Amino acid sequence: MTATTALTSTDTRTPRRPRPQSVLATTVLAALALAACGTEKTSAGGRQGSPADMAGVRSDAAFAKMLGDVARECPVSAAPEGPPSGPAQPLPPGETAPSDAMEPVAPTAGPEVELNARDWCASNLHEERITRALRDLADPTPAEVRTVLNGLGYIDGRIHGLERSGTTTRFLLDLRDRGGRLCLDGSAAGEDTVVDKCVAPATGPFEAQVREG
16 A cells, blocks of 8 residues: 655745835835924924013013002002292291292202102102112122012112112112103112112113212
């Protein structure tokens, strides 16, 4: 009896390799997708602005709000009343005026005539809050004065002429708002701190005036 050996068929096919054209097309599509994503991010960043710009906008908004809060109860317009003017009051019978007596004269310049009622009112409030805070500085340096002013809401862009003279640190504050001309002239010297109102140019950049004494 003859044994018959059966031949077994084996499938030796190899997997198909992707065609070069398909690989190229896939690569091009991926590159286009990445480019589009980068463009979208750049556009979004352009709309939002840089972090520094956004911080500046928030700082200006906070400063404007502080000015409004301080002057909340102040009148909107009208010029303040200056010192009394006109003829002197009559003296009691039997008394004579001193030889150097002078009739009061209305001022022609300065805060009395150049600041409106809202600025005049607001200046008193600013003077009070700043003076109270700076009196706590036993040895006020320009850096310490700036820190106190910043803490009260006065931003660096509105602080001018900050300098030390002896034991006193001087500064000017630009508080122009809503068409006003208010500025403050301050001298930080502990218990001797003094803050007075001054007048800034109506328009244009703020110019710190050189003070003497």
